[in-house]
Amino acid sequence: MYHLIKGIYYELTREDEYSVLILGLDNAGKTTLLEKLKSIYGSGKEVNPDKIVPTVGQNVGHIRINSINLKLWDVGGQDMLRTLWKEYYAEAHAIVFVVDSTDRARIEECRHTLQTVITDEDTEGIPVLMLANKQDRDDSLEVEDIKEIFNRIAENLGARDSRVLPISALKGTGVTEAADWLTVRLARNRQYRPPDKR
Numbered sequence: 001m002y003h004l005i006k007g008i009y010y011e012l013t014r015e016d017e018y019s020v021l022i023l024g025l026d027n028a029g030k031t032t033l034l035e036k037l038k039s040i041y042g043s044g045k046e047v048n049p050d051k052i053v054p055t056v057g058q059n060v061g062h063i064r065i066n067s068i069n070l071k072l073w074d075v076g077g078q079d080m081l082r083t084l085w086k087e088y089y090a091e092a093h094a095i096v097f098v099v100d101s102t103d104r105a106r107i108e109e110c111r112h113t114l115q116t117v118i119t120d121e122d123t124e125g126i127p128v129l130m131l132a133n134k135q136d137r138d139d140s141l142e143v144e145d146i147k148e149i150f151n152r153i154a155e156n157l158g159a160r161d162s163r164v165l166p167i168s169a170l171k172g173t174g175v176t177e178a179a180d181w182l183t184v185r186l187a188r189n190r191q192y193r194p195p196d197k198r
């Protein structure tokens with residue numbers, strides 16, 4: 001009897017959780033973004049940006065934003081690690097693609113990489129948020145320029161929700177707006193990709 005009640009209690013108290021993949025080339029600011037989100041919505045402890053080292057493997061953060069539980073995956077962006085991204089697609093409820101707006105030399109590589117992600121059948125229909133990061137820097141491309149670059153792959157986005165937003169992961173500017181967009185879209189898409197239980 002104890003086990004039955006415990007089991008029912010466990011089922012009733014399990015909560016919805018959405019998995020969000022944070023993707024982008026290496027040095028885009030993915031880990032900085034994850035740490036900023038954790039500091040705004042999570043434990044409140046911020047990691048010193050000097051302590052953030054290139055990600056080998058993955059960083060995972062559990063954060064509750066706007067009453068929605070998120071499991072955020074920051075997967076390494078170096079060339080060799082990108083082949084691993086595919087392993088995560090079928091489980092993901094949304095993709096956040098971080099762009100280094102100052103890295104003009106790799107903007108085409110960036111576009112091509114995003115195209116590969118959104119044309120994968122396992123990401124079909126899930127919301128995609130593109131973040132034009134490092135907007136605090138004087139040498140960054142404007143969000144309008146970044147939009148223009150990504151417009152060229154818009155046809156591959158299909159009917160899914162997508163958006164380009166400017167942020168500074170380092171300063172935190174635009175981060176809550178990005179999180180708001182994301183949580184609204186995750187909830188809206190739940191009948192197509194239902195949340196996990198945790």
Ligand code: G3D
Nearest residue numbers: 026027028029030031032049052133134168169170
């Ligand atoms: P990654 O996880 O995508 O590989 P990181 O990228 O989060 O490790 O960030 C790479 C570098 O970009 C770091 O600088 C980090 O501080 C910087 N960065 C990330 N976001 C921003 C931003 O919004 N503005 C500015 N100015 N810099 C940012 P270092 O010097 O440590 O390599």
Ligand code: MG
Nearest residue numbers: 030031054055
């Ligand atoms: Mg990293």
